[in-house]
Amino acid sequence: MKLTVDEDVAAGDADGLLSGRRKSSSVKVTIAPATPAQPKTLSHLPKRPPVDIAFSDLTYSVTEGRKKNAKTILKSVSGRLRSGELTAIMGPSGAGKSTLLNILTGYRTSGIHGSITINGQERNLSQFRKLSCYIMQDNQLHANLTVEEAMQVATALKLGSEVSKSEKEELIQEILETLGLSEHVKTMTSNLSGGQKKRLSIALELVNNPPIMFFDEPTSGLDSSSCFQCISLLKSLSRGGRTIICTIHQPSARLFEMFDHLYTLAEGQCVYQGSTQQLVPFLGKLGLACPSYHNPASFIIEVSCGEYGDNIRKLVTAIKNGKNDIRTGTPFPAIEALNNTTTPSNNVKLTNAQNGNNIVSVFNKDDKEVASEKKGNGIMLAAFKSNEKENGINGDASQVVIPVDLSANEKADNVNASLLDSGIVDTKRRYPVSEWKQFWVVLKRTLLFSRRDWTLMYLRLFAHILVGFLIGALYYNIGNDGAKVLSNLGFLFFNMLFLMYTSMTITILSFPLEMPVLLKESFNRWYSLRSYYLAITVSDLPFQTIFCVIYVTIVYFMTSQPPELERFAMFLSACLLIAFVAQSVGLVVGAAMNVQNGVFLAPVMSVPFLLFSGFFVSFDAIPIYLRWITYLSYIRYGFEGTALATYGFAREKLKCSQTYCHFKNPTTTLEELDMLDKDFRVDIIALVLIFIVLRVSAFVFLRWKLRAAH
């Protein structure tokens, strides 16, 4: 009788296992190794073509220091990454893994030499980005959305109107079920565990089924079980015909086995490229016998770090820095084609047929050799020499071949599957949905998490009400008193100060936090920067307006400013514009610099505008060569606007609570402020112009920052 542990038992059904043992104490029991449940398949995803990537002689340099010294990070590396395979880019820290990944994704575009092809054709970056996605290390999710909402946003932005709402819902359900997130649809993304966040990041990008998926350190910060789940998921995605490429530091032997293809870098050069199974035989052939029970992944890293001597050159030469297929000892056809040689495209098959060996036998032979040489000695240096002779290397490492019979398994490269000519990729449309639709989706999303953001909403509302009443109490009933005009001017100036700082600082603090998500989403072509920017511009205006109206209403009436609707409207409009302009200043600063610099610089930069606002020094008293600053000071226009609304437009004389009131006549006040001939409309127009200029500047900074980040 043969008892096999079924899935339930494998999943921890101890009772089942025990009852099996009880029943069959005298029979032979074969317990199959526990295998994790396989993820379900995805059937609702849009069809996509298989995509192979090849790169040849990729060199990446940066300039450093004052003298602009060039530093070469990638040194003429080549490689071939195929659809249906899970590829790991490994190497010691600083080897250039992230750099290579960033170049392959198209995230980094300058300072690069060499060529990259997609299915045998020169990569068109714009088209390539429609076919690929890049899932960065830190997930970059919006904290204030539930899993379901995040998925709805992704489907709304990434699937065109040809997919119906019910189909989108079905797709969401299927993806979440497949990725084990269906129980967490209502959970806020901020409350998900690290592994769940990673799966959600994958789920969001999976919506439009990109045939190429890049992952930067997908297992970082995950426990071993979550790591296994994550890599299993990537493996099943690759089995669906996708090209899955990820950087990984040092996977456990169990994880390592799950990768199909390994690309290893050391000091910016390729020291190994081939299947994970061929790694040990390959290294063995070069005299680098992997000790038994040693994780091959750790071994190649140790070799790359120079722990077994200086082997990097030997390894690089053996595979021609990634050009050669270790199974044939000849360049990969895809790379060969890149180098404009006449090698026939079926090179791999021909050579393999000639070799006619099997990977298993080579693997076993090497294992035996390694084991016998290792006995008691660890890795023997002699092994290298004997292996060199045996393999006929004799210093010519380029002859190393790990013969494999691939004729049964090897699928042809997708060299002729042109993505662009075949209509698989829509070359006309940059985004799956119109910019108008993108604007609506991003606007709705921004409004949703503004509503849920405690700091952004409730704290701000509370601050406006509290400060409003405080100011109202401090300057209570002074607006109509000729004896308290100077205090009233102080009140007008304080309004500007308060509205300016609250609107500016909240944006400086909150906007930079959005940047990483914006970077990821705009890179993965969720939306255009234009739609995003318009949406965030529009989304905060209603809230800012409500807070400002509440504050102004409280202070205006508590301080007894003229109870005329027209004057109130003018006063309010000047205050609103100041808040909008200050918010735009915050946006410029937030887009151009990080929070620390912004929080310091923005208030400091505001000081000249406050000084030249006309409250501290009247226009005539300002030295002529400094007067231009007053024209740039939005505070001046706001202060002037509220002063004119309060004292201008032939306001009748004020009451006087003392025997003599110098400012009883409002005209005297305006005269003192040099505002007699000023026009309220000019102030409003100036504020509107400054608002527009700042908003455009913030957009330009944002675009520059996004480009600089790539």
Ligand SMILES: Nc1ncnc2c1ncn2[C@@H]1O[C@H](COP(=O)(O)OP(=O)(O)OP(=O)(O)O)[C@@H](O)[C@H]1O
């Ligand atoms: N813009 C840059 N200016 C200067 N040096 C850089 C720049 N970008 C990368 N480097 C250097 O290039 C090398 C490779 O960096 P990269 O981030 O690709 O390494 P990595 O293999 O991903 O390392 P890790 O595993 O530690 O993340 C490092 O030495 C790094 O300091």
